């Protein structure tokens with residue numbers, strides 16, 4: 337995917353992130369792209385909906401599945417403004433996405449998920465099949481600024497080793 341196209345899709349994910357922030361949710365957004373077209377989108381709704389699993393990536397994947405009954409067999413890429421947690425990366429694997437493009441990253445001292453990194457889970461889950469690719473995307477700084485610091489409602493945000 338060309339750099340300009342990646343920029344465009346990350347900007348769309350940021351639109352979802354800002355909408356989430358305005359709702360009072362953690363400002364993270366995601367879009368799912370297939371055939372250079374957005375086929376799913378969403379922002380974090382965990383606080384506003386009271387559903388702790390309503391992370392941006394899951395909301396976007398649910399939208400993708402609603403729009404495309406054969407979503408599971410469509411070659412698709414997710415753009416997310418913050419690196420997916422293990423639940424969300426698991427959902428990307430279940431949906432058989434080809435690639436996840438990540439904006440902001442956890443700081444090295446953020447131990448909320450221990451040694452977890454999306455690249456590691458993708459490798460562990462490959463099991464001889466095609467591996468989900470995790471790529472660094474554009475606008476990382478803007479994605480981080482938009483999200484802001486983790487809130488206590490973040491899963492594991494209070495966990496320290």
Ligand SMILES: [Zn+2]
Pocket residue numbers: 391392393420421422423424425
């Ligand atoms: Zn998540």
